Amino acid sequence: MRRAEKVIISTAVTGSIHVPSQSDYLPLTAEQVVRAALDATAAGSAIIHLHARHPDGRPAFEPAVFDEIIPPIIAESDAIVNISTGGSPAMTMDERLAAALRFEPELASLNMGSMNFVYSGIADKVSDWKHDWERPYLLRSYSQPFVNTYEQIERILRDLGRGAGTRFEFECYDIGHLHTLAYFAERGLVEPPFFIQGVFGILGGIGADHENLTHMISIADKLFGDDYAFSAFAAGRAQMPFATHSALSGGHVRVGLEDNLWIRRGELAVSNAQQVEAIRAILRGLGKEIASPEDARRMLHLKGRVAVSREEGNDHVDVRQG
Numbered sequence: 001m002r003r004a005e006k007v008i009i010s011t012a013v014t015g016s017i018h019v020p021s022q023s024d025y026l027p028l029t030a031e032q033v034v035r036a037a038l039d040a041t042a043a044g045s046a047i048i049h050l051h052a053r054h055p056d057g058r059p060a061f062e063p064a065v066f067d068e069i070i071p072p073i074i075a076e077s078d079a080i081v082n083i084s085t086g087g088s089p090a091m092t093m094d095e096r097l098a099a100a101l102r103f104e105p106e107l108a109s110l111n112m113g114s115m116n117f118v119y120s121g122i123a124d125k126v127s128d129w130k131h132d133w134e135r136p137y138l139l140r141s142y143s144q145p146f147v148n149t150y151e152q153i154e155r156i157l158r159d160l161g162r163g164a165g166t167r168f169e170f171e172c173y174d175i176g177h178l179h180t181l182a183y184f185a186e187r188g189l190v191e192p193p194f195f196i197q198g199v200f201g202i203l204g205g206i207g208a209d210h211e212n213l214t215h216m217i218s219i220a221d222k223l224f225g226d227d228y229a230f231s232a233f234a235a236g237r238a239q240m241p242f243a244t245h246s247a248l249s250g251g252h253v254r255v256g257l258e259d260n261l262w263i264r265r266g267e268l269a270v271s272n273a274q275q276v277e278a279i280r281a282i283l284r285g286l287g288k289e290i291a292s293p294e295d296a297r298r299m300l301h302l303k304g305r306v307a308v309s310r311e312e313g314n315d316h317v318d319v320r321q322g
């Protein structure tokens, strides 16, 4: 692992798994997502991992929705915008890729394997539903796989990576996903340093056991040596312990309401920034420095804020600031 000189905090502000009935604090509208992103950035998050939603909370893929989110974040902060290409398991790959292909961000997520991705259990915990779409949406995850074939991964590496200079947050939900990354690296489709995000505690993926995190790092070390930066998160209550474990191992951290709605047992997080502040306090206690967006750009070899394309084809707008 390329040990972190400074720790990069990523914040996944809304995601597509949690539903509005679980928390009044989950950002839903474009305005709420923008506010959450700007506040998380001000609290010390270098990277904002973005999904979009319709105002009733349904996951959105339409670039028009991202149009209301990305320009204000870019205009009002120095944050690194990381557009999810995972979207939601209920979307087609074309839908999942639409916003990233339009905005050609510095960073995009790339899910490294097909898997069961089960969050139907959330439905058992909700009694008061805000919207009709929520319960069937959650239950569907019991029978619907999250599909990320090698052909699809290759397409993303070619179209978004090679085509647009976007680099990736490689979402690895199991040890085998590291070998998938090694396969594409060997074929020359992606260059180091790789930014590996270990994902723990998703039902269908590797569990939130600390020995799994240690094991993931040791296999990644074998495959990639010093050619990768590591970050990790766990879904739910193991979020902060896994972020802490990652930082202690020389890695980076991810927090946010996409991954966990809580700030401590029995208490909902009132904002994404509150979780950023919580991990900052832990990192400070560990004697770690926090990476600015510029630090993170340098460490992850990002292209910077250049050539964000607005329309199909060649209408490129340079939004680099300063």
Ligand code: KMH
Pocket: 012, 015, 016, 017, 084, 085, 086, 087, 109, 110, 111, 171, 199, 202, 235, 258
């Ligand atoms: N929702 C997380 C478990 C993505 O957006 O591409 C993983 C994630 C995937 O953030």
Ligand code: ZN
Pocket: 012, 015, 016, 049, 050, 051, 084, 086, 109, 258
């Ligand atoms: Zn995500």
